[in-house]
Amino acid sequence: MRMRNKYRKPTTFRCNAGSRCSLSAVVWGLVGCVLMLHLYYLIHHHDGVGGEIQMRLNHPLLTRDLQEVEEEGFQIPPPKGKRSPRAAKRRPKRPTTLIEEFLDESSPLRYLFFPDQRTAINPLKEAENDSLCFYPGRMWLDTNGKPIQAHGGGILYVKRPGMYYWYGENKDGPTYHAHKKGAARVDIIGVSCYSSKDLWTWKNEGVVLMGEETNETHDLYKLNVLERPKVIYNDKTGKYVMWMHIDDANYTKASVGIAISGSPTGPFEYLYSKRPHGFDSRDMTIFKDDDGVAYLIYSSEDNSELHIGPLTEDYLDVTPVMRRILIGRHREAPAIFKHQGTYYMITSGCTGWAPNEALTHAADYIMGPWETLGNPCIGGNKIVRHTTFFAQSTFVVPLPGLPGSFIFMADRWNPAELGDSRYVWLPLTVGGAADQPLEYNFGFPLWSRVSIYWHQRWKLPDGWSRK
Numbered sequence: 001m002r003m004r005n006k007y008r009k010p011t012t013f014r015c016n017a018g019s020r021c022s023l024s025a026v027v028w029g030l031v032g033c034v035l036m037l038h039l040y041y042l043i044h045h046h047d048g049v050g051g052e053i054q055m056r057l058n059h060p061l062l063t064r065d066l067q068e069v070e071e072e073g074f075q076i077p078p079p080k081g082k083r084s085p086r087a088a089k090r091r092p093k094r095p096t097t098l099i100e101e102f103l104d105e106s107s108p109l110r111y112l113f114f115p116d117q118r119t120a121i122n123p124l125k126e127a128e129n130d131s132l133c134f135y136p137g138r139m140w141l142d143t144n145g146k147p148i149q150a151h152g153g154g155i156l157y158v159k160r161p162g163m164y165y166w167y168g169e170n171k172d173g174p175t176y177h178a179h180k181k182g183a184a185r186v187d188i189i190g191v192s193c194y195s196s197k198d199l200w201t202w203k204n205e206g207v208v209l210m211g212e213e214t215n216e217t218h219d220l221y222k223l224n225v226l227e228r229p230k231v232i233y234n235d236k237t238g239k240y241v242m243w244m245h246i247d248d249a250n251y252t253k254a255s256v257g258i259a260i261s262g263s264p265t266g267p268f269e270y271l272y273s274k275r276p277h278g279f280d281s282r283d284m285t286i287f288k289d290d291d292g293v294a295y296l297i298y299s300s301e302d303n304s305e306l307h308i309g310p311l312t313e314d315y316l317d318v319t320p321v322m323r324r325i326l327i328g329r330h331r332e333a334p335a336i337f338k339h340q341g342t343y344y345m346i347t348s349g350c351t352g353w354a355p356n357e358a359l360t361h362a363a364d365y366i367m368g369p370w371e372t373l374g375n376p377c378i379g380g381n382k383i384v385r386h387t388t389f390f391a392q393s394t395f396v397v398p399l400p401g402l403p404g405s406f407i408f409m410a411d412r413w414n415p416a417e418l419g420d421s422r423y424v425w426l427p428l429t430v431g432g433a434a435d436q437p438l439e440y441n442f443g444f445p446l447w448s449r450v451s452i453y454w455h456q457r458w459k460l461p462d463g464w465s466r467k
């Protein structure tokens with residue numbers, strides 16, 4: 001069936017062009033034009049200007065720790081003795097691969113993928129040396145001590161209060177199958193928002209876009225589907241605009257929905273849904289470029305390709321301009337980011353709730369052509385790298401103080417209990433040896449390598465938020 005992808009969600013929204021404010025912009029404000037020119041000259045022609053500038057130039061040192069490759073000890077369990085062919089027919093086979101173990105809710109290895117509450121990341125518990133540490137796959141509690149509910153999410157940075165807002169699906173309800181062939185699902189509760197200054201201590205700002213309990217004709221009626229919400233800020237209208245995947249329980253509606261708010265913490269007013277450019281649209285994300293133009297990127301033609309097109313100036317609709325990219329590649333869960341003028345995108349394959357291998361794509365122009373590089377995952381072991389650390393991309397967060405360093409956000413879906421799906425956040429860097437493109441494309445530059453490093457435990461380097 002074509003709606004096979006009820007799965008996961010992704011996304012991206014790129015935060016603010018504002019946070020990309022260049023080094024020169026900072027210095028301008030501080031020193032004034034003449035001094036600035038002088039400084040600029042110094043920075044570019046002499047080593048060691050000192051202070052903040054030097055720190056930024058040296059950021060690879062700060063991030064070196066993050067690039068250390070960590071091996072992971074996942075082992076496939078030994079087979080549980082021989083079974084007669086007849087017995088094998090009567091009962092389903094025991095899972096034999098780690099992916100099957102992952103999907104098997106009674107697997108003895110379950111604790112590896114979904115460690116229990118005792119290991120939860122808990123900002124209330126002042127574990128001195130664990131403070132600010134990310135533990136991919138562990139439960140993650142907010143400042144009320146409740147598990148964070150922001151799946152398939154994305155992050156918006158608002159410069160004025162210096163606050164990060166994390167939006168995602170609230171899936172804090174029972175998981176069930178609507179009918180025999182239906183995918184595991186949770187009724188729509190709404191879009192949650194959490195706020196943080198350090199990307200680790202998250203305060204629940206509540207459900208900022210509510211599902212609809214009773215009105216069956218409403219897009220947000222609880223028996224429908226809302227996935228991968230992303231929010232960007234429109235500088236011209238002063239509004240926060242949310243885009244999301246809207247569908248019915250069978251994934252036949254395949255539309256995008258748009259909501260708007262005057263505040264990052266909502267409430268958001270739901271406006272409408274549509275099929276962008278007249279095409280089916282499932283996993284999607286939005287990306288706001290440095291020049292303020294925002295784009296919608298969505299899986300289309302039954303997830304066989306991606307479509308990309310600019311939004312209108314108010315971000316409330318698409319324009320008629322659209323390009324097909326990654327045709328025939330069957331990618332979903334797009335997460336886009338930009339570094340030094342080049343656009344990068346991480347995507348997953350389409351295998352339902354089961355994890356698969358991520359790919360990196362790059363482009364000089366956001367509308368394409370896009371070129372496919374390779375699997376960005378590094379460390380762990382082979383199975384971990386081939387399953388994107390048992391997770392699926394949803395967003396890439398730029399770190400304002402560390403150009404070239406990002407946080408890769410992914411969802412480790414738990415199809416048996418979707419509300420207990422976990423977050424896998426890992427350091428992503430751009431740089432180093434160029435990748436060989438997967439397909440030969442005459443005339444293209446060689447791209448920088450995009451790397452996502454596996455860590456069981458990691459933290460951001462000091463100074464990551466310095467600007």
Ligand SMILES: *[C@@H]1O[C@H](CO)[C@@H](O)[C@H](O)[C@H]1NC(C)=O
Nearest residue numbers: 125126127128129130131133
């Ligand atoms: C960090 O905490 C753990 C217990 O949570 C402890 O075993 C370890 O020794 C601590 N390490 C340091 C460097 O304090």
Ligand SMILES: *[C@@H]1O[C@H](CO)[C@@H](O)[C@H](O)[C@H]1NC(C)=O
Nearest residue numbers: 212214215216217218219220
């Ligand atoms: C139900 O939702 C539809 C679609 O949004 C809307 O047109 C209609 O007015 C709503 N009905 C009620 C009773 O609120």
Ligand SMILES: *[C@@H]1O[C@H](CO)[C@@H](O)[C@H](O)[C@H]1NC(C)=O
Nearest residue numbers: 179180181182248249250252
């Ligand atoms: C989804 O499909 C199932 C099986 O084909 C059908 O019974 C059900 O009515 C459909 N639901 C919707 C909302 O279209």
